[in-house]
Amino acid sequence: MPHAPRRIAVLADSDTRWKWGASVARQIAPDHALDAYFLRTRATPTERQLAEVGIVPDTQREVTAAELVDDEEFASADIVVLSVIGGTALALVHSLGLAWQLRPQRPVTVTGYVGVVYEKMVDGLLTRAGADLVLANSGYDCGRFRTVFANVGIDPETVVECALPFLGGDPYVPSTDRPFTLTFAVQPSVPSKKERLLLLERAAAHARRYPERRVLMKLRSLPGEQTTHVEANPYQELIENLAEPAPPNLELVYGNMGEVLDRTDLLVTVSSTAALESMHRNIPTAILTDFGVREAHGNHYFVESGCLASWDDLDGGALPRVNPEWAAAQGIGKSDPYAGARARIAALRAAGPLPQLRPYYTPQRAGIYLGGLLARNGFDEKGRPLPVQPATLDRSLKAAVRGVTRRGARRLYRMGHKRVAPTLRRWGQA
Structure with missing residues (x-):
């Protein structure tokens, strides 16, 4: 019987993070089937935005973070790329770590940053700690990240130097066949x-x-x-x-x-x-x-x-x-920047069962901070999905309706102000 193809799952919460996560997936596991999971948020990518990125997944679905805890397809992937904000990455590393601790095998987890890190470096970095690989988009970032991890007792080798995954294209050559x-x-x-x-x-x-x-x-x-x-x-x-x-x-x-x-x-x-x-x-x-x-x-x-x-x-x-x-x-012009990440993943797989995922922030170390981020992402302290209250559903529905109504009202106003009103004025003067 043929072996099932290896799979890499990418969880993204916006179009730009899908671009980063999907591009990383193509770099670290080009022969894997690509499963896309999109968080159901205000920034869930539209079909047009996905088409603009140009990477077509083998499967795709929308989920909440809490739904992933018991998702067997997600848990059975070979690699999981968490292309989400730091707070969501922390909530998932905590909750998935607890949910997967009795599994004989779990996915290799990868996370990182969509672009350059020019603010809140420690804040964002420590919420991503606990994943098997934290990708640094340059040698500059890699040095900074490893220093922070070493000083707070996290294995600095978790940080792997690479480059922005979507750097590519032909070198620039001025053209006389088109306007400047x-x-x-x-x-x-x-x-x-x-x-x-x-x-x-x-x-x-x-x-x-x-x-x-x-x-x-x-x-x-x-x-x-x-x-x-x-x-x-x-x-x-x-x-x-x-x-x-x-x-x-x-x-x-x-x-x-x-x-x-x-x-x-x-x-x-x-x-x-x-x-x-x-x-x-x-x-x-x-x-x-x-x-x-x-x-x-x-x-x-x-x-x-x-x-x-x-x-x-x-x-x-x-x-x-x-x-x-x-x-x-900054990692610009680097040859095969993801070789180190592929080698790290291969070494983790070869070493046997992966250890339990453990974020830097625990209930003992930062219970108040962690608890708030868990609740915001739909989890309790034990990593289990919080029960959905009818009042919460009602508020979410009302917020969605208000948003659609406001956007529709703005468009109708613009159309009326710029198109309908001038026409009515011309008719009145006729």
Whole structure:
């Protein structure tokens, strides 16, 4: 009888974390069947968002974190990638550790970060502790993570150096077959609404200054869609508020970032991870300074990259190139960066039954903190699903209805204000 194919399960709570988790799965277990589990949250990926990532799983389903505790399919996977926020990772390592402790075999567990770690490093790192592998996206991060783990008594070898899994694509070669293309990679949470409108005005001004260029605003989501961070002021709406109509060579685009980079000659962003994808391909990359170099914006992470620039610099023709030494420290250009992770997984499997999963935070060490995170994810202290109260279901249903109603009302108002009202006024004047 043929052996069942090996399986890797990826649990993700948003489109960006699915992109990271699925890309990691392809790197560490390219011959495994891929099972996708999507947490049922405000940011559960839509079909359009999944198609944009471009990795098609063999199976997929939506779940709550608590449903996974007794899920036999999830427990029988060979590898589980927890591509979720730190608090959810902690709740799952705690609860799955208790649920799986009597199993003769359990999955190898893997977790990590979607992008660069520029804030709350210790906070996020200790909530991920306890997984078999904590992936570090660069040598720089690996050193920092191992130091923290060693100082709090966690095996530092749990941290494995790799790179962002979606770095790839052909090296940049200028093309004469298409217009020079500047791509701005937007982010949902920075900058503020006022600053986003100013940024859009500068992009439009650059497009007018260089009518032979294409200026693309690479969007993350459709209005109403959610991603890892809430986008309160989408550029699709702000573009209607420009002081002058948008020039024809300024375009709002969607799509896979790698495919957009295939036709990009200059990548501009405040601090998006897309900058690292661009640098990896040696595309000129600008980290905007117009709103300051600030921890709140995350662009301080790129201070040593050599790519800080303003719109004035770009209007003047600047084409920043990344500092090679800084790039190497960030895992950019690394050959086969996941070899170490594959070797670690093979060694764990060869060593026999895996030990029980044990997070750093336990009821004895941080009971109040752990208890809050467990409850938030639907677990009690023993790792069992909390009973669902009718009042909770009622509140969830009401919240969902309110959200749909508010979004529908906003769209109807915009349509009425911009389309129906002018028509009615014209009829009244006829």
